[in-house]
Structure formats: C-alpha cells, structure tokens
Amino acid sequence: MNHKDLSEADPEVYEALKNEIDRQESESLEMIASENFVPRQILQAQGSVLTNKYAEGYPGKRYYAGCEYHDKVENLARERACEIFDADHANVQPHSGSQANFAAYFSQLDAGDKILGPVLSHGGHLTHGHGVNFSGDLFDFATYGLNRETERFEKEDVMEAAKEHNPDLIVCGYSAYPREIDFEMFREVADEVDALLMCDIAHISGLVATGEHPSPFPQCDIVTTTTHKSIRGARGGMILCKQEYADDVDSAVFPYSQGGPLMHQIAGKAVCFKEAQKESFKDYTQQIKKNTKALAEGLRDKGLRMVSGGTDNHLVLVDLQDEDVTGKEAEKALEDSNIVVNKNSVPYDPEPPTVTSGIRIGTPALTTRGLEEEELRSIGEMIGEVVKNPDDEEVRSEVREKVSGLLDEFPLYEDSEVDL
Numbered sequence: 237m238n239h240k241d242l243s244e245a246d247p248e249v250y251e252a253l254k255n256e257i258d259r260q261e262s263e264s265l266e267m268i269a270s271e272n273f274v275p276r277q278i279l280q281a282q283g284s285v286l287t288n289k290y291a292e293g294y295p296g297k298r299y300y301a302g303c304e305y306h307d308k309v310e311n312l313a314r315e316r317a318c319e320i321f322d323a324d325h326a327n328v329q330p331h332s333g334s335q336a337n338f339a340a341y342f343s344q345l346d347a348g349d350k351i352l353g354p355v356l357s358h359g360g361h362l363t364h365g366h367g368v369n370f371s372g373d374l375f376d377f378a379t380y381g382l383n384r385e386t387e388r389f390e391k392e393d394v395m396e397a398a399k400e401h402n403p404d405l406i407v408c409g410y411s412a413y414p415r416e417i418d419f420e421m422f423r424e425v426a427d428e429v430d431a432l433l434m435c436d437i438a439h440i441s442g443l444v445a446t447g448e449h450p451s452p453f454p455q456c457d458i459v460t461t462t463t464h465k466s467i468r469g470a471r472g473g474m475i476l477c478k479q480e481y482a483d484d485v486d487s488a489v490f491p492y493s494q495g496g497p498l499m500h501q502i503a504g505k506a507v508c509f510k511e512a513q514k515e516s517f518k519d520y521t522q523q524i525k526k527n528t529k530a531l532a533e534g535l536r537d538k539g540l541r542m543v544s545g546g547t548d549n550h551l552v553l554v555d556l557q558d559e560d561v562t563g564k565e566a567e568k569a570l571e572d573s574n575i576v577v578n579k580n581s582v583p584y585d586p587e588p589p590t591v592t593s594g595i596r597i598g599t600p601a602l603t604t605r606g607l608e609e610e611e612l613r614s615i616g617e618m619i620g621e622v623v624k625n626p627d628d629e630e631v632r633s634e635v636r637e638k639v640s641g642l643l644d645e646f647p648l649y650e651d652s653e654v655d656l
Contacts, residue, residue, distance in 0.1 A: 261643070263574060265575045265615065267597050267602065269598025269600070270465050273601055273605070274469060275468075278504045278508055284500050286500040291310075295310050295314075314327075317476065320513060321444065323477065325478070326474060326475070328472075329494060336475050337371065341375065344457075345375065347374045349376065349404045351365065351378070351403055352401055352407065355379045356379075357582075358410075358583050359382070359411060365379065365407075378400075381393065381583070382583045386544065389413075389418070394406075398425050398426075399429060402429055405431055405433070407435070408434075408436075409435040409452075414553055415544055415547070419452050423455035433457050437452060437461045438465055441465065442517075442524070443525070448522060448524075454478075458476070460474070460475050463508055468517075468600070469507070470508055472504075474505070520604070523608065524600055525548075527612040528550055528599045529547060530608075534613040534618075535597075538617055551598040553582060553597075557582070559624065563580060563587070563592030563595050564591045566622075573618070573635040575635070578596050581593070595623075597619065602646075607642065615642075
C-alpha cells in the first residue's frame with residue numbers, strides 16, 4: 237500500500253481541512269449552542285487505527301476475532317460513562333443522538349405506541365416527534381408545551397397533557413430551553429399515568445456530568461445524549477439506563493438498528509469521559525454558566541428580551557418579536573459581523589421554522605477558547621448592537637474589528653496542536 241501524507245494524496249481535501257482550521261481559529265466567534273471544540277487527544281483517537289476493524293457485537297461477545305483492544309476501549313468508555321452519570325448501564329455505540337433516540341424508543345416500545353414529548357417550537361428536537369422524522373412517522377406523538385406566562389415547563393401543563401393522552405413514554409430534554417429541567421416533576425407526572433420517563437440530555441450533558449445541572453437519574457428510566465456538545469467530546473451518541481432496561485437497550489442498538497460500531501469514535505468518547513472526570517472540566521462547566529449569565533446581562537443592557545427572562549445553563553433564547561428583525565435576518569446580520577448564532581423558533585412563534593422570531597446563542601465553544609465574563613458581556617452588547625441595527629454596515633464593521641481582537645487574544649489551537 238502506498239502511504240502518503242494527506243497533502244500529497246488528496247490536495248483538495250487537505251486544502252479544505254486547512255481552511256476549516258483557519259475558519260474555526262480566526263474568522264468568527266462560534267456561538268452555536270450545540271457546537272464545541274475538542275482537544276487534540278480526542279482528534280488523535282478519532283483518527284486512529286481502530287477505524288480498520290469490524291467489531292460487531294459487544295465486548296466479550298464480538299462476531300469477529302481480533303477485538304481484544306477494541307473491547308478494552310469500549311469497556312473504558314462504558315465504565316467511565318456510568319461513573320460520570322451515575323447510571324447502571326451505558327451503550328456507547330450509537331452513531332448519533334438521533335440513532336440513540338431511535339434505539340431508546342424501540343428498546344421499550346413498538347411502532348404506533350403513544351409518546352408524549354415537547355412541542356417542537358418550544359425547545360424540542362426533530363426526534364421528539366416531528367412529522368418529517370422517523371419519530372413522528374413511526375410513533376403516535378402527542379405534545380406538552382411551555383406555559384405562556386412563565387415560559388417554563390410547569391407541572392400542571394405537563395400533567396394535563398399526560399392525562400389527556402395517556403402515553404406509554406414521556407420525553408423531556410431540549411435543544412433550546414434555557415432553564416433547568418425539573419426531573420422530579422416529570423417523574424411524578426410519569427407515575428401518575430404509568431409511563432416510562434426518558435430524557436434527552438444532549439445539550440446539557442457536560443453540565444450534568446459535573447453536577448452543574450441536576451442528574452436525570454434516578455428519576456428517569458432511560459437517558460440519551462450526544463457526546464460532542466457541552467461535554468466536548470467525539471461526535472456521536474450514547475444511551476444510559478437503569479439495569480432492568482440494559483439488555484433491551486443493547487439489542488435495540490445492535491443488531492436492531494446498527495451494524496458495526498465506529499470504534500475510532502468510541503475511543504474518542506472514552507477519552508472525552510476521562511477528561512470530564514477531571515477537576516479542570518468541572519471548572520470549565522462552571523465557567524460556561526457564568527459566561528452565559530454574563531452574555532444575558534449584555535443582551536439585557538441593549539434592551540433585548542430573553543425567553544423566560546434569562547438562563548440557568550449554557551444558552552439563551554432571544555425573542556425578537558419586539559424588534560424590527562426576524563431570526564433569519566438577525567442570524568445573517570450577525571454572521572456578516574463574524575458572530576455565528578442560529579435562528580430559532582420561540583414559544584408560540586408566529587413565523588415558520590425557516591424564518592423564526594428568535595436566535596439561540598450558546599457559550600460552550602467560547603468558554604473552551606478561554607473567554608470569561610467580561611468578554612461575554614461585551615459580546616452580548618455587540619449582538620444587541622447588530623440586532624438593533626441589522627442593515628448598518630458601520631455597526632457591523634465595528635463589531636468585526638472587536639471580534640478580530642478577541643480571536644487574536646484567545647487562540648483556539650497552537651500551531652503544532654492540529655496535524656493533518
């Protein structure tokens with residue numbers, strides 16, 4: 237086999253990767269709430285020789301020989317995940333959060349069974365029952381929504397929906413909810429209607445891992461997550477559960493919904509979980525929350541309204557209905573100012589999902605870069621300036637200059653840290 241450096245073997249791909257490093261490093265402030273930057277050791281694991289091997293099955297029960305070291309890596313990932321999240325069992329093989337949710341549903345339910353999940357425009361995810369997704373197609377989904385007054389999930393509203401629809405399973409966990417999830421409340425509702433309780437902690441997994449957000453256990457029966465958002469690890473998914481559901485969960489992942497696992501990704505997950513056990517990672521998640529509150533202060537100083545009035549976690553959801561700009565327009569104006577956020581529906585949004593009346597802004601990636609409260613408050617003020625003046629090129633130019641200064645002051649990777 238002719239081994240070549242990527243730059244020689246495929247210059248086009250090499251150039252694209254180099255350009256992406258430059259984009260992440262020096263072109264914009266990354267404030268997509270679901271994105272983060274992984275350390276070099278995770279990049280190394282993901283690019284490792286574990287990609288060369290089929291390892292269908294589970295440690296000690298593989299369908300192919302030669303999996304001794306793959307077993308070791310997967311067991312490390314499972315053991316560390318259980319320790320971090322206080323779970324009885326972990327399946328680290330799902331390729332994504334969506335596939336984790338697919339397997340979690342089918343581990344306990346049959347197609348057509350009733351599930352109660354959040355209204356999608358109130359912070360839910362495609363896999364929480366959207367009609368264009370397998371979840372809405374294969375299961376009978378009903379919804380509960382945010383309270384109009386508090387803009388939080390309140391017990392009386394969730395209980396009313398549960399009693400009306402009598403679901404087999406209730407889903408909590410969100411992609412655009414700035415407040416803590418009350419797991420005890422959801423457990424009380426689930427018990428009232430004799431339903432299983434599942435939580436999707438994809439967004440808050442890093443905070444949960446360090447106790448900066450309450451744990452879904454023991455209230456939840458099954459928990460799903462991605463491994464690449466606030467927990468800052470290899471891109472992929474995972475299912476955590478109580479012991480009584482372990483065999484069903486494993487069977488629903490393999491052989492029901494997946495074949496061979498991506499062992500190089502599982503290695504990256506194992507490294508991620510080791511990082512999450514360090515005191516420095518707890519410091520990091522504490523800083524995420526401090527930074528988000530500072531961001532909210534900056535936004536508030538510029539007169540912007542936030543859904544529920546603020547934040548308890550890693551994101552804010554800005555309601556633009558009182559401004560002369562849509563979410564789509566604000567996203568574009570901010571991108572032109574080198575601040576990357578995403579348009580997002582707000583509760584009871586009159587605009588369609590392709591337009592929206594809000595923007596979602598997160599702090600995990602900038603916290604990874606080392607920015608702290610002073611910088612995040614300033615960024616909140618910059619965002620407010622752009623949103624209030626979306627067509628003002630002078631404002632955008634001033635913000636771009638300030639962004640450039642921050643990117644220079646807080647470098648992402650050292651020159652030798654990312655090798656292609």
